[in-house]
Amino acid sequence: xxxxEHLLETIEPEALSQWYRPAQRIRVxxxxxxxxxxxxxxxxDDALRTAGHEPLRRKAxxxxxxxxxxxxxxxxxxxxxxxxxEYALCVATSWLPVRGREVELVEVLHEAGCVVVWExxxxxxxxxxxxxxxxxxxxxxx
Numbered sequence: 514x515x516x517x518e519h520l521l522e523t524i525e526p527e528a529l530s531q532w533y534r535p536a537q538r539i540r541v542x543x544x545x546x547x548x549x550x551x552x553x554x555x556x557x558d559d560a561l562r563t564a565g566h567e568p569l570r571r572k573a574x575x576x577x578x579x580x581x582x583x584x585x586x587x588x589x590x591x592x593x594x595x596x597x598x599e600y601a602l603c604v605a606t607s608w609l610p611v612r613g614r615e616v617e618l619v620e621v622l623h624e625a626g627c628v629v630v631w632e633x634x635x636x637x638x639x640x641x642x643x644x645x646x647x648x649x650x651x652x653x654x655x
Contacts, residue, residue: 529553530560532628532649533602540626541566542600544593545574547584549606549632553653557604573600586614590621597625604651606632615639619646 535541541564543557550557558568575592577584593603603622622629623646631647633639642650 529556530563532630533560533564535564535601539599540601542571542573544600544603546589546603546605549604589618593621593625597622597627600627602630603627604630604632615645
């Protein structure tokens with residue numbers, strides 16, 4: 514486990530709105546990759562509403578393909594390359610099957626202009642997360 518003092522800024526889901534910074538009229542969405550914030554979508558909705566945006570129009574969750582359990586790395590990258598310019602914030606999760614490719618995923622998200630918040634369980638912080646380039650960690654309880 515990584516010592517707390519070596520972590521990036523760690524936020525609670527309730528503080529998600531402090532990382533959501535919509536820009537202009539295009540970059541206003543929040544993207545959830547896979548199972549990110551499964552039990553906390555209300556925080557995403559609140560952040561969007563506070564900024565004057567309708568969650569039904571500005572929140573997207575990239576789902577796995579039919580019959581699969583996880584979002585494929587390639588699908589996430591393709592989606593971000595095509596539509597990432599519409600999103601101000603992306604919440605990714607340690608449960609994506611991208612082991613060893615986290616840096617690449619974060620780079621693609623940053624290139625698209627997204628702030629990247631990585632969701633993790635408070636007792637299971639991934640080794641090396643401080644080197645991935647994420648902007649913040651979001652601890653969630655199980």
